[in-house]
Amino acid sequence: MEQITPDGARNILAPEELDLMNRYWQAANYLSVGQIYLMNNPLLKEPLAEEDVKPRLLGHWGTTPGLNFIYVHLNRIIKKYDASTIYICGPGHGGPGLVANAYLDGTYTEVYPEITEDTEGMQKLFKQFSFPGGIPSHVAPETPGSIHEGGELGYALVHAFGAAYDNPDLIVACVVGDGEAETGPLAASWHSNKFLNPINDGAVLPILHLNGYKIANPTLMARMSKKDLTDLFQGYGYEPFYVEGDDPEYMHQRMAEVMEECYARIREIQSEARAEGTVYEMPRWPMIILRSPKGWTGPKFVDNKKVEDFWRSHQVPISEARQNADHRSQLEDWLKSYGPEKLFDENGRLIPELKALAPEGDLRMSANPHTNGGVLRKELKMPDFRELAVDVTQPGAVMTSATKRLGMLLREVMKLNAEERNFRLMGPDETASNRLQDVFEVTDRVWMADILDYDEGVARDGRVMEVLSEHLCQGWLEGYLLTGRHGLFSCYEAFIHIIDSMFNQHAKWLKTTQHMAWRKPISSLNYLLTSHVWRQDHNGFSHQDPGFIDHVVNKKADVVRTYFPPDANTLLVVGDHILRTYNRVNVIVAGKQPQPQWLSIEEAIVHCDTGLGEWKWASNVPEGEEPDVVMAAAGDVPTLEMMAAVDILRQKLPEMKVKVVNVVDLMALQPKEEHPHGIRDVDFDALFTENKPVIFAYHGYPWLIHRLAYRRHNHNNIHVRGYVEEGTTTTPFDMVVQNRLDRYHLAMDAIERAGGFGERGAAALNYLKEMRAKHHDYVREHGQDMPEILDWKWPYPKG
């Protein structure tokens, strides 16, 4: 690698300090290589034998020495300035490095007492890595000091910013690999600086690590000209500092110098803004561009093939180290090149002068409490949602927007926790459009760029975060939650699929941490999915997709919850509930358009408590008798159509005994053994009968209902209507008609499945067919729904 000499590099480190820091780095590198290769003989006191090497070599060396290099230099700054700092490791496959550093500073042994700071502990440390029953090869929930797995690339920087918001004393150092830097989410994440307030937020120090190669390929950024690279990051709004080379001595001096400069720059920005009490223009935060060889300090060639500073060092550079004696000997030389005898004492303990380089206590990056957010988490102060309730005496009489009420709840939450600054709302530019605008009575959208005099609802210290990137909304919120705070992400239902994969990673993180006592519970990841499939009649087919729920329920039942409140009061109850939960993913689907209100707040509390139930006031089954049909619904629009269908049936076929059931908590449909919210079979049977037809109007893809109710006795009689990928720009009612979820079709289903009901049934069916035909012609002529649809109201008084 070409040595690029910077202008005016200063020798910051005295020779002794440089030597100590270099040896600390070597110790971390030694422990990293040891984890990848060894299961015995950790200090190489004996010649390296076949059985000392693991039979399956799984791990990634290439990025690791760079990660370790950064670590020791961050340690120096932390120690020198008592600067609370955490380390987000974008290249999460550099797991051995982060584990090594947690072991060196003592945290690892505190968390895992069996991994002692001696030869035996080191042997266990080595063996457990990527070993059955041991620890994962990546930075993982098991890794102390981590809030970021880094397996799926793209989210390091957005997590870093999420962690920094509202943590004014924290520095978040974030290593971005040049592989990860190619991803879309990462490319957008650089703009997160436009949302970071130097007064109330902490600092993010991005470290772009250019090691030149991915698995088999050069990286884009490593091959950009320095001019382009500098322009790019200046354009993003940063001040880039370069550390480039491969000579350790030079690199230590240069890195120390740049770290000092960056630290000083961060504190200068913060203290200026904090002294002023306001921010006149967006600060230009520093960042580091570190160009160092991939697989630095590892073997330069293996079998005459270039390895160091090339893609071949990505994983296990010497692949046959167990079976092949030449390879084994090269491995031994490599390990010994770090001089383990100068790093660890006779008993395998890091020698004291090296140990002294690490920060202590909570200042250790591996022990910083922000990386175990549950220990810092405070419960939200919650308002009494009853005071925000809609007054519902006659079901269906009042029309209101459900999300508007949720907005009122969020406004109160925002207000009650304003001082604590531990609650944020994220969304891609749709908070107001999704009818949550009441939050803007008490806060604004955060905005660090220029604000014009006619702008509305944007401010330097806003607590609503809007950016047209679902990736950023999701990633910020994840980082915010993982560091012990609370929040909610409101999103168009169709476009939440953009973060399917991010949800996966977060759900997997939660699943894993639930079995780890030392990780304290964090607040749930809460979604409000609105502007949903049934109300995308204006944006059309591309905006219609209710499949996120299907995606969610593939994850562990412990972790996921899905709610379909049919009206504003049930949404209030659900909203209040989810903000009190932890270690879950809660998905609420609720529309923003005015809809009939069904339940009083007290009824809503009862209904949400079991998650589903009969709406007796809507059924017409005499006490003690069996229904002819069960009409069930989950979702606000399905509930509306179902209630209208029931009305039609009661008018046209009053002899038909119709039982009305509503489902808020979809997970209640599952057996108790499969989901903690599942109801008992006996209760399911009591509700849905054992043998009567059930017409089920569901918000999403119909199949999910079959899946959830599959083990129930009556499952073969459940007939589900939902979204079947039909739609375009049309009217709201035409959307349900196109997918056969409309009142007419539901009523037809009921009559047909309940046996036809003779001549009167046939007449009713005819009427329903006629109404469908009438609708078809009417909307195409008038461009809006028929008055009987728009004006329909549930006509039966309660009780």
Next chain:
Amino acid sequence: MEQITPDGARNILAPEELDLMNRYWQAANYLSVGQIYLMNNPLLKEPLAEEDVKPRLLGHWGTTPGLNFIYVHLNRIIKKYDASTIYICGPGHGGPGLVANAYLDGTYTEVYPEITEDTEGMQKLFKQFSFPGGIPSHVAPETPGSIHEGGELGYALVHAFGAAYDNPDLIVACVVGDGEAETGPLAASWHSNKFLNPINDGAVLPILHLNGYKIANPTLMARMSKKDLTDLFQGYGYEPFYVEGDDPEYMHQRMAEVMEECYARIREIQSEARAEGTVYEMPRWPMIILRSPKGWTGPKFVDNKKVEDFWRSHQVPISEARQNADHRSQLEDWLKSYGPEKLFDENGRLIPELKALAPEGDLRMSANPHTNGGVLRKELKMPDFRELAVDVTQPGAVMTSATKRLGMLLREVMKLNAEERNFRLMGPDETASNRLQDVFEVTDRVWMADILDYDEGVARDGRVMEVLSEHLCQGWLEGYLLTGRHGLFSCYEAFIHIIDSMFNQHAKWLKTTQHMAWRKPISSLNYLLTSHVWRQDHNGFSHQDPGFIDHVVNKKADVVRTYFPPDANTLLVVGDHILRTYNRVNVIVAGKQPQPQWLSIEEAIVHCDTGLGEWKWASNVPEGEEPDVVMAAAGDVPTLEMMAAVDILRQKLPEMKVKVVNVVDLMALQPKEEHPHGIRDVDFDALFTENKPVIFAYHGYPWLIHRLAYRRHNHNNIHVRGYVEEGTTTTPFDMVVQNRLDRYHLAMDAIERAGGFGERGAAALNYLKEMRAKHHDYVREHGQDMPEILDWKWPYPKG
């Protein structure tokens, strides 16, 4: 809006040309507003009445005038230079503008003859927009000249590059809105220039349209300093040209000037490279940054609230135009401000001197054949895959990597179609790692940045596209397919979720076009999902997710196909098949690790033809008798475990009659009425019996099998094992054990479900439990699977 005066703006347009161009723009704006508002009285020959205005106003004005402005200037360049150009509209909600322009140049009437070029046609054009039974509000498949819906933001630029690759004569003008510019995929897409070869590829002209606002918010890029903005795009590798202002006369002159400069720059880059025959360094392509007011030329204030140049102009600026007479009058003034009487003749036809501004025939952007790729599509030349087959005489005896064989097939395809240059392979840096490396015998990875002397497999004209962004891989391929070419995207199974939402949009596009005769079929979107869930024992839990299939099957059955070839020969057959199909999404899941080979190529052809079938050579059911149990598998690892389970059963319980079934085409499990590949009930019953237990080992989440087979007679007896979200870094066999998909568990399932088989059955169960316990201890001690697992081979000779 501040008028930023550029240095040295020249007056390119003579006054007459300027006047004509401005009027053409006004005509497009008039037609756009008309579509949003009017259902009658299209030329305002009568005073605007309530019933002339649509009852529901659905559409987006804000972006539209800018889109129209760009359109007329592109038309000028196309006409002047005969430059084949297509228009990718990132802000797809500006649909009225693109429809208006297609109508103005005559294409719309050619495609939809009922929309005539007269008053009556204009009335229909207006009414149909966002109207039930009419056309969507967005740019959609229905829009002539479009390959890009633009509803879900983020993919405009990547589609543009996909369209430009291997289209050397084409210019792809791509409008990126400043909302879209905030998304991750778009932020990464700018780097696509590093993959565009000026010799063999066409040009992309990005036009970043800064209109300042999203739905309710300023945009990030509109508020960046000009210095930062310029740095950013120079950093990305472009040469930005600014067009900024709001005075139409100045803006036309400036835009004309910049368009001329950009066009000249493009042709200069191309002709230099083409004359040289090689590319020494990456060209710096031009781009345009257009800063114009949102809602330009629309109402400045409505009800005393700022509308033009503000977010309030995003959708329908005058919202009560039907009911409110003041609003209606303001709308009338707005429409008349364009002077329709000077644009259209008495009969509503565009006046000839304006018509003359549009290009003709295929040069019209709305008629350019590249936007209806099926008309240009040529079938791939296919090799005889039989020649690449693995020789399999004894099932299970040969071990090989299935994807290696697919790589050989792809190599041949690459070779046979090299001259045509219409086939590309995409993947995030994993082509070789996924064992498709044989393609590198005939081509390289395309790379326009510096190439070092020790780099391998990168070249200026490579046909493999690798970038660590699934979004770019997917988007490039979509753009490539939509313009009539072929390709395949190979990806880690878990991380294909990153493009869930892009898949949605593409599948929806395909579903819509299938009913449009004028859109010709395009090649299928083909995925190879490898490095799959069962072989992510080295990367761990975050890399384990087989849920993409579940996501895919939620889309219309017509469009989706999913394949699980159990070995190399079946993969060859499937690979050959999918490359011949059109208008579909084909998903193949196949591992890259060496696996036992089961079928000869002739057997594989038969097996893949029905999509599933009994492996008679593996069953031990005497002719004419019923099995005790059906052992079925879908997927390579499940097949291996199932075969090993069958072996155990045959050895421990030879009296048990076991029928072995294998499923390649998952869609075959569905009834014929639900999927075109579904088999008949009678065939399903013959295969799976009507009442015997079926143990089904499935690659993914178990639920999908229940879903697909739900309507089959024997569905209640199907017992599925699959991935249940258990896993970490461990051994391959431990992965299946943790999810109970292992041979021992499958054999236990069979014995238990088939009634227990008395004492011998109990003994066999004991043996199986012991083996599981033995495995548990063995892997934790040795770090690799037991020899009996590693060495197991199917022991029965065939026939």
